[in-house]
Amino acid sequence: MSLRKAYFLIFILLLVDQVSKIYVKTNFVLGEEVTVFNWFKIHFIENEGMAWGTKLPGEYGKLFLTVFRIFAVAGIGYWLWDSVRNHKSSNYLIVAIALIFAGALGNIIDSVFYGVIFNESYQQLAVMFSEEPYGTWFHGQVVDMFYFPIIKDFPMPEWVPFIGGRPFTFFNAIFNVADVAISTGVGILIVFNKKAFHKGDA
Template identity: 75%
Template sequence: MSLRNSVLIIFLVLLIDQFSKIYVKTNFIYGEAGQIDVANWFKLMLIENEGMAWGAKIPGDYGKLILTVFRIFAVGGIAYWLYDSSKKHSSRFLMVAISLIFAGAVGNIIDSIFYGVIFDDSYNHLAVMFSENPYGTWFHGKVVDMFYFPIIRDYPMPEWVPFIGGKPFTFFNAIFNVADVAISTGVGILIVFNKKAFAKKVSIGTNERFE
């Protein structure tokens, strides 16, 4: 798989990711008040977080900046991995996986770097793009999430269940975006198709194959 095809994958993922985020940001009010029930088990709603999984964040005044800078360096490493893999003519599985991981990481970094100075907040009103009163500063934007799949919601757990007995249980409780899907898919390819992803190309006469 050529580097050009990898760039095409990255471009398409970023295009879909940013279009969906901008659409949701400018057409949804933050949280439950602005949600749309596509089905009983699938909802679209606007949630924003500091950029880590499950809404976690690094404490302190510089936590968000540290996270964003770390991610930029990480993306640089992934970019080199992709370039090096293309030079080594690595398997299509590996090239697709790295491309998806790279695109997803960049998609969320765009939010972190730019969204704080592009949008105003989404609380109790629709956000305005290129607002004169942005909600944050450079490198302090929040990542936009929108896909919510509460397949089981507020199910009362029996008292005998350890730790969560007697409490309402929701599955699946995560809210995520296109970039997160790309990263998860890329990692999934590396795990499920590990042998194919990291297979080495061997030449037998005029034929080439991965082993």
């Protein structure tokens, strides 16, 4: 795969990711939910930290996380360029790197810019390019919206370790297009490991 095709894939993913986030951000109040199917809902939340809502402690935790992501994406971008230009790597590897790069960059855009572009979403619809932004540069929150509660509030037997006796929901994560891209890219590297790291066309 050429760099041009990889860049086009990244562009399309970023476009879909940002359009979906901006739409949800400007049309949903924080916490609002719309049921598409019983097993698929659009549920607007904002993620302040890493995956699964994990946060870094301290005043500069969010800033450190955002800066770290920027350096990580720069490294992934170089990996993509190097794989295409110097090693003629398999298409499996190039597509996987492009997916991971697009997803990581999509969430970085939220972290870097959304805090100064949008106002607060709590109990109101956010306005783009607001005069009263909710945050500062590098302190934006990542917009998540896809929720697939395939099994919801299933009563787990008492004997099940850790979660026994409590209602169980599968799949409980709420995510976005960027997260899907990253997960798919990582999945390709795991499932098609031998093909991904085989030199030459796949």
